[in-house]
Amino acid sequence: MALAGRRDAPEPPDFGILKRLARDQLVYLLEQLPGKKDLFIEADLMSPLDRIANVSILKHDVDKLYKVETRPGPGASDQFCFLVRPRVRTMRFIADIVNADKMSGRSRKYKIIFSPQKFYACEMILEEEGVFGDVTCDEWSFYLLPLDEDIISMELPEFFRDYFLEGDHRWINPVARALQLLNSLYGPFGKTYGIGRCAKMSYELWQDLEEESESEGQGRKPEIGHVFLMDRDTDYVTALCSQVVYEGLVDDTFRIKCGSVDFGPDVTSSDKSIKVLLNSQDKVFSQIRNEHFSSMFGFLSQKSRNLQAQYDRRRGMDIKQMKDFVSQELKGLKQEHRLLSLPLLEGFDIRESTSFIEEHIDRQVSPIESLRLMCLLSITENGLVPKDYRSLKTQYLQSYGPEHLLTFHNLKRIGLLMEQSAGETLTAVESKVSKLVTDRAAGKITDAFNSLARKSNFRAISKKLGLVCPRGELAGHSAHGAQSSA
């Protein structure tokens, strides 16, 4: 997001320390295996690594760089180093390599560096595969990657699925450690606030870790004051809505990964793809990123006249490219967006929304988009009417593939796309609120919508809690809890 520029706001803390710490530790770990070696890196770690340490830093020690899941060639080094996330699948890949070497009588040294930490299940696999004694294991405690002045990411995309869908708490420890790290560098924190089960558990584990580490208050002025921990599932709506600010649109269309975007040849209209770093350092980007896309054209035209001469081409997309992008790529999107936002978000006629979604599916526009729309409808309406649910599901399977039967079950489990059980439509109060929203100007997301969403979210939360527990004994409990707080 980057700061809105309040003049009385204090300077943000220097998060560069995090990068330096991580880099130094990595170099140290690599040097534990002295001499030339080949480095296998997990795909997920490549971008973060890029942001922390230039590949050139690795160059002095590393002969060849492979992506994990590629087999090494015959001319490979005598020492292999694997920089990986703690996944079972990856362990099997490594074990295959080691065992293959054993079979062919090739002797090598193997080192596994787990990021951010090693899991016991991984060791179990290595043991099972008979290679536990052949490898050395280390942990690269890389918990936090600064993406911008004011955004730090843990770069754990699997967190969502592992915790919210599978109910696995494996990442709570890394979260707690990340908090601990931040606290020790930029704290001590003042108060901590939180919403959600995961927030609570992370907090508790973090406090445990703090107690043990016996670090004193340090007596210095904290750079971070308060902490707010929020579970993603308290507000799915925001995450599901199509983004209407510039940065969001770039993300929706091209996927911003780790603070940068890859633009393929079809966009750059040249032979090469370019990778562009998008953060507040890019002057033009930082000004337009939070602008609503409807104002893009005017803004950019104006800007181009002023800045064309001065703009540093190496920084990223120049004005002309951005303008072209906006006018070509986004034009189509703009139309879609107008059509999308109107019925759904403003809480209009449900039939209209449903038939819009139907059409979207029929045209095979995009499997993710279609799901997004359905989930939004489900959340705002507290579940789809069974008839609609069944018919949309059938159409989805027909358009995008029968295996998505599994997708629907996952979404149901997590509470994103559900069927209404009898008698659960929005109450009179909620439809009143929705009427409020329809009186406003259409086309932009309003606060009123947010409050509507929050209100029906309460229902969704209580229903979801009931569903998550398969035995159903909590259902009565949580419904009460939600009603009293609502």
Next chain:
Amino acid sequence: MEVNSLRDIVDDDDDDLERVSWSGEPVGSISWSIKETASGSTSSLDGRDSSLQKGSSSYAALPKQGSSYSLSSLFKGRNKLSSFQSLSDALTDTGVKNYAPELRRPRAEYKDYSSDWSPKDTVRRMQRGKVCSLERFRSLQDKLVLLDEAVSGHDGNVITAVLIFLKRTLRREILFRELEVRQVALCHLIHFLRETGEQKFLLDLLRFLDRTEEVALSQYREHLNIQDVEKRREFLKGCIGLPFSAEDTSHIQDHYTLLERQIIIEANDRHLEMAGQSELFRKYPRKASILNMPLVTTLFYSCFYHYTEAEGMFSSPTNLKKTFKIPDKQYVLTALAARAKLRAWGDVDALLTTKNWLGYTKKKAPIGFHRVVEILQRNNAPVQVLQEYVRLVEDVETRLNLATKYKCHDVVIETYRDLKDRVQLTAYKCKVERGSAEEEKIQSILSNMQIRWKN
């Protein structure tokens, strides 16, 4: 070292209680029994102590029944019982220490070994990443205390580690029974089993929990791992009988039928392509195989390559429509897209024309004519064709927009005339070519005295 291994040193006995006689008396002998009875049975603990040389555990635990002669009690140094005294004397006297000299090590030295830690401590240590042997947690109760501690510690890595240990040391029905009432731990085990691909164990667990639908889904999911189409088809056939909901069963049935048909179509079409006889296939070579594609894609393919085939053929669009009960809307949309791509405007027209009982034809589009126009325009339909359908767009504003955008002049002119909008019509004159038929048309309408212009 386990209690049992000492039997190698001492005389083996087939007594089912873990008892060793250090004074040399055969266990079960009268003198031995007398000592037994005299010593009583409250000398705390624990056959849990499997690591002899490491000393004994210090946390509270269930006393083992009548095992005053358990090894741990021997080395605790708690000489409460007189008969006990004699045994330790016996120890120092006899050459037993020669067999296992490390047994005599002072207790303080054992602290570095893991057996001193309570379940809570063990979990804490594991959260810090330390190596911890869980072997000492042998009784079911200890195992469960350990598991519950792990769960309240919130660290999923530790929870899974404990579950791995329990899985290895408990019969599965016992494990299942205990997990049934421990939701969090259950989720972890299920996730772990999925990750490691232990399908059979997972299915047994789900069946035990009576989660029949999940059993069905987990089995169905496996089809994604089968690359060979024939094998996948067979597998899907087997999935049909699984305990899905009624509605899901029909989806699975459809999946099977679709793949079955695709295999047949693919085989035939590949022949056709190779044979090189079909012009269609020559002109538009197939970019990909139809196998494992969604139904709508398959329909599009069929409308593209097999449009005129009789309903009896598996590859015909009408057959697909009937077999899978494809709704009209979807059918028209897809067929339209396919025929438009082939620039078969006649087919497009036929699709959108219905004949009523009087024999009159009417244009109808279950998807809305604006959609039709969009599809045709995307496929570069000539203006005359496009115009036909722009004219039929119901919403006037949309009609005007589209007509203006795609330069369907006649439609614009006619619409403005119908709206009696003289201003707009006059303005539009500049958009048409000088001296063209359109300009003339506008002119003649503008000069028409009969029209009651609104402006």
